[in-house]
Amino acid sequence: MKKLFTHENRMIVYNMKNVLAEEGFETVMMNEFIGGGVGDLPTFDTWLELWIEDENRFEQAQGILQQILQGGDREGWFCRGCQEQNDASFRICWNCGRSYE
Ligand SMILES: [Zn+2]
Numbered sequence: 001m002k003k004l005f006t007h008e009n010r011m012i013v014y015n016m017k018n019v020l021a022e023e024g025f026e027t028v029m030m031n032e033f034i035g036g037g038v039g040d041l042p043t044f045d046t047w048l049e050l051w052i053e054d055e056n057r058f059e060q061a062q063g064i065l066q067q068i069l070q071g072g073d074r075e076g077w078f079c080r081g082c083q084e085q086n087d088a089s090f091r092i093c094w095n096c097g098r099s100y101e
């Protein structure tokens with residue numbers, strides 16, 4: 001197991017997991033059930049982490065994440081739940097977690 005990605009915004013980590021799952025990567029979430037309550041400041045310790053099962057595919061998975069993080073020239077989409085703009089590579093809204101429709 002190797003740590004692939006972490007971010008203070010859990011929705012972004014969930015999105016990465018979804019994207020990698022679609023690409024056939026086995027990943028595991030760490031700190032999924034830890035974290036402050038509403039109103040608490042998030043700390044680095046409780047950032048959601050995404051780990052990959054198969055270390056041999058680590059670099060391949062990293063490449064996919066990099067593509068997502070850098071965005072592309074594809075058009076994004078606006079969430080129907082909260083109207084936030086999302087990158088085209090996101091399957092769920094980074095802000096409220098609603099899935100792309
Ligand atoms: Zn939203």
